[in-house]
Amino acid sequence: MTAGIGSGDIEWVELDWGERRVRIEHRWLRGDDTAAPLLVFLHEGLGSVSMWCDFPLALCDALQCRGLVYSRPGYGQSTPRSAGEVWGTDFMHRQAFEVLPALFEALGVDTATDKPWLLGHSDGGSIALLFAARFPDQVAGAIVMAPHILVEEISVASIAEARTAYLQTDLRQRLARHHADVDSAFWGWNDIWLLPAFRNWHIDEELPSITCPLLAIQGVNDEYGTLEQVRGIARLTPQCELVELADCGHSPHRDRQDRLINAVNDFFQQQRQETTP
Secondary structure: OOOOOOEOOOEEEEEEEOOEEEEEEEEEEOOOOOOOOEEEEEOOOOOOOHHHOOHHHHHHHHHOOEEEEEOOOOOOOOOOOOOOOOOOOOHHHHHHHHHHHHHHHHHOOOOOOOOOEEEEEOHHHHHHHHHHHHOHHHOOEEEEEOOOOEOOHHHHHHHHHHHHHHHHOOHHHHHHOOOOOHHHHHHHHHHHHOOHHHHHOEOOOOHHHOOOOEEEEEEOOOOOOOOHHHHHHHHHOOOEEEEEEOOOOOOHHHHOHHHHHHHHHHHHHHHHHHHOO
16 A cells, blocks of 8 residues: 555444443554554543544554554443443553453454554553553554553642643533543543542553563653653563653654654564564
């Protein structure tokens, strides 16, 4: 396929999760290039397919790979949380260990023979790390942007500020453009992050199980976490490469997209060269 072609239409797939059946919105990018590596995009805590904007296709064009973008249950146009549904402190673990494997199965992605690359942002970065740790033989590599491996005061403070903005500014209206049930998306994320029990959440024990190539990226001015998040990953996974972006906040794909794409492309091509016979 030529660059710039391949942004597919929104599609739907159903899968069983928990005690109900949920519908997942997703989009394939450059899907006709079946021989190309597959890159799966895992969105942030308030993200969705549409909130990625044009970044996934731009990155897939640069890497010459296929892409899969999807909205987790509770987000975007996927099935919202049911009335009264409260997520537990293991909500990211459940996404990594239950929802993502079920999605691959429902879409016919054989992760044993077609090992995907994972690219996650924020909560999605943590989910990518957890999947790579639990299923080390089913992932080709992982790229995580502003991931969380522990809860920091800066994170809690910024998420508390987001709650105030949601209640007092036009944030709810702006997010509503990207979510079928914006309250489901916002409160599912915000409530759990501000739960006192969540202060003890961390995934440092899982990280040493990651064996795939790993790139961790964070903005120096990230308002949701310090650089300890990515530096902690590097201490626990010796194969991890770090990119710390100056003049960049929590969303490198918005703040420094060109620099980010170059860094990911350099890493991706290097890993492909090392694994190609």
